Amino acid sequence: MKNSISRQHIYLISISLLLFVFVLVFAFGVLIPEGKKYRLQRSDLIKVNKKLHEHEDLESNTMEKLKDLQQKNRTVITAFDMPFNPERFEEQNKKWFSNLTISKVDFSKVEGHFAIYEVNTSSEINSPKSFYDFLDTINKSDWIIGINFPIDFKREGDLIHSSFRMKVYCNNLDTNASTSTSEAK
């Protein structure tokens, strides 16, 4: 029996086989792993983007909360930033007193993020009511002021001489001095 496959056909079949093997190797060896990597990268990116959106939501919620707090506590925030001015304080509060003297502004101590200054005050009032009115308005003043003991009321003729100590609280701008107590200047 004579062999009927020509040389031409043998070439054709060989090239076909070679290319077919190359396609198979390329597909399984390169394309499919790369495809798997692509899928993993895509799912990773989706996760990262989801996380980013969560963080952006958190950021916008936090920002909203901060703005809300700033709006509601604007007076308090401004008051803590305001350095104490004895002349202005006297000017604002002299209507409650016949005579008001701020004798000394001393740095007292640092409490957390706040610096505390002590102010000795002596005044003369007509009646205790003036002092009550003063205490009512002190909470609305430009500074955060706490009236502190000792408070002394002494009758002098028709007037009452009063002396008391005030603690003025403001933001501690010196971030290094965050110790609980500092020496008085």
Place this chain on the structure above:
Amino acid sequence: MIYSYIKPRKKSIFTEDMQLLVTFFTITLLMLFLTYAFLLYKDYSFTTQKKESLAKQKAVLSHVDKLEGEISKIEEQKNLSEKIFTKNIVLKDSISNLFDLVPVRITLSRAELLENGLILYGITPNKDVYNFMLQAPLRSIFHRTYSSFYPAQNGWLRFVSTNYIDEEEKYIDEK
């Protein structure tokens, strides 16, 4: 001498079959390479986007930290101011209550309000008025009360009333 009646045709390696095969594999390989190139490009693009997202995430988190710091600072300010304002109001009420406590027949000349005590100086018509109308309510407020009297020029009595709250007992009372 001619052995065949047909003209010899030129033989080439690119026969029709071969051309078909080459075309088929060319298209197949082209598709494979294009897919591979697409995957490589996407890989690169995903890696870049992931890096950007992570960097953005870091920036967002650091901004959130900063905002939270500001929030806690404002809350601290708010709490402290509320505490101070309440203390001022309580102080006002305490002073008001103290002066309301003093009966009309007794005149105060001086009042010293201390952190844990009260010293009153004044004048009373007699000891009984002082004991019943001033000392009794003071005793109910303070833990220790001391009084001393000395005669005034008009026959009345000058008094000094020293009253203290013991910190330990105050703590127990508050508990």
